[in-house]
Amino acid sequence: MATTAAAAFFAMSVPPKAQAFYGDDHALIVRAALPLVQSSPDDGVDATALNQIIGSLLDGTGTRGADLFQFDAFRHIDSAASPAEICVLVAEAWDFYIPQVIRGAAPAGPPDFRLLSNGPQARSAFGGLAHALADFYSHSNWIELAIAANLRPGLAPIFPTCDDGFLAGVHTGYFNPMSGVDGCPSTALGGEPDPPERFEECHLTLNKDTAHSLRGDAPVPGMSPMTHYDLARALATRHTTELYWLVRSIVARSFSSEDLDGECVARNLFQADRFEPCAVHNDRIRGAVGERCSTTLVGVDVNTGEYIVCVYSREYRPDGVWVTGNIVGVHNIGEPCDPKIDKASQTPDYIPILCVVDQGWQPGP
Known part of the structure; x- marks a missing residue:
């Protein structure tokens, strides 16, 4: 990670449950990351869309709902012992969520095409992808490696692609719900965490999901009073903003044609109450x-x-x-x-x- 190539990813100025950031944390990250329609009428997100992106743990929708699926490692970027395994999970998450976004955002209701085929599904899928992205910073040692190299952690080179060459030394903690509440085996009843041989750490000891987790509570050297939890959340928020603009552009490109305004489709996706006609007459x-x-x-x-x-x-x-x-x-x-x-x-x-x-x-x- 301390190579010249990797160092380019570590430039950043930081703005003033055990499986993942708590549901409220994921909701707060999304709320802080996405521009609101009040301040950005064309590019912002309205209240209805925001609520569908955040979703609910009860029905497994949105960024909160991802925690209903504890056995799906790609939703949380968990149990990856190497950079290559992280990239496999990143690709799996992208390939699972983005097709749902595109299918749900497909224009409907001819001849004006004011509607989407399944807007709630598309917004929920975006929320799920944002959850996986945020969990990378909480569940991996990306932050720790940068600190050890005396670098300020920046955004990781993940989504839409993943190059394990830029993730040298990065891993995530072992987590398996079958191993008990903490998700990790131990040396004995009440003993020290003891992950499988090829894993360096357990999720229990590596995660920065809360301000009170073992790693989350640790202060960041030279950045007092910021903790590892604060830094993970700040990075997740900044990267979620970039993910938003990326997905918007993908939706717009997917549906731009002589007959459809792709940017209009993207606006209708992230402003659920907009119903703008997207047909282009020619x-x-x-x-x-x-x-x-x-x-x-x-x-x-x-x-x-x-x-x-x-x-x-x-x-x-x-x-x-x-x-x-x-x-x-x-x-x-x-x-x-x-x-x-x-x-x-x-x-x-x-x-x-x-x-x-x-x-x-x-x-x-």
Whole structure:
């Protein structure tokens, strides 16, 4: 961690239960990190969206609800004995939550597209991802390694990708609910924590979840009166702000097209009570499902505002017939995709494309 490459990640000015930051801490981190609509009308988060991002432990939603799933290490970045294992959990968390965000944020309600397919699900998923991000700082020795190298801890190089080369020496504590309340084996009844052989520490001794945990209560050298808990929470808050802008940009890019304003979709995602029309009116090819067509491009149904594609028809040959396209987003031919999630899309030039196993987005149908 004390290498020149890693040192770039440690520049920072710090602003004046055992499994994770307590639920209220996660809620406070999110509240402090996200811009509010009152101060940023276009880019802020409204009260309804904020409540869905925070969620509830009772129903497993949002940042609070992640603690309902104690056996899912990726939700808490737990039990990673090496940088490579941390990166596996980071990738697992990203691949679990981001598709939920995109699916839930998909515009709905043509022709104006004021609605989202499942806004609460998308916001809850963002809250879950924010939980995992915050727990990295609480559950790992990222802070301790920087302090030992006489560096001020900065943001870790995680999300959307993770390079274990920049996480040299970083690990998280062992935690397994089957090992009792503390989540870690001990040498004897009431004895010292005794993690499995390949783990250096238990979650019990490493976590900075509260101001009263063993590590959380420890003062940060040279930064008095700041404790390890204070520093972990400050880093988590700052990184959650960056995560917010990252996810906003991903949503906007995913749905930007000649017919949709992607930034509008992102605003509707994080302002649940906004209901801004996101349709863009232009000279796209118009038609209607069931009518004759003779184009290879994606069109727009004049009755519903939905995307339509022209396919072969015995009745109209050599022309075709318009059918509902179920088009989502905009992509380039050859870009990677996941056939389990992605089905049909279009290029920036309105060419219909399908997600093909091992080939990415390809022209079709």
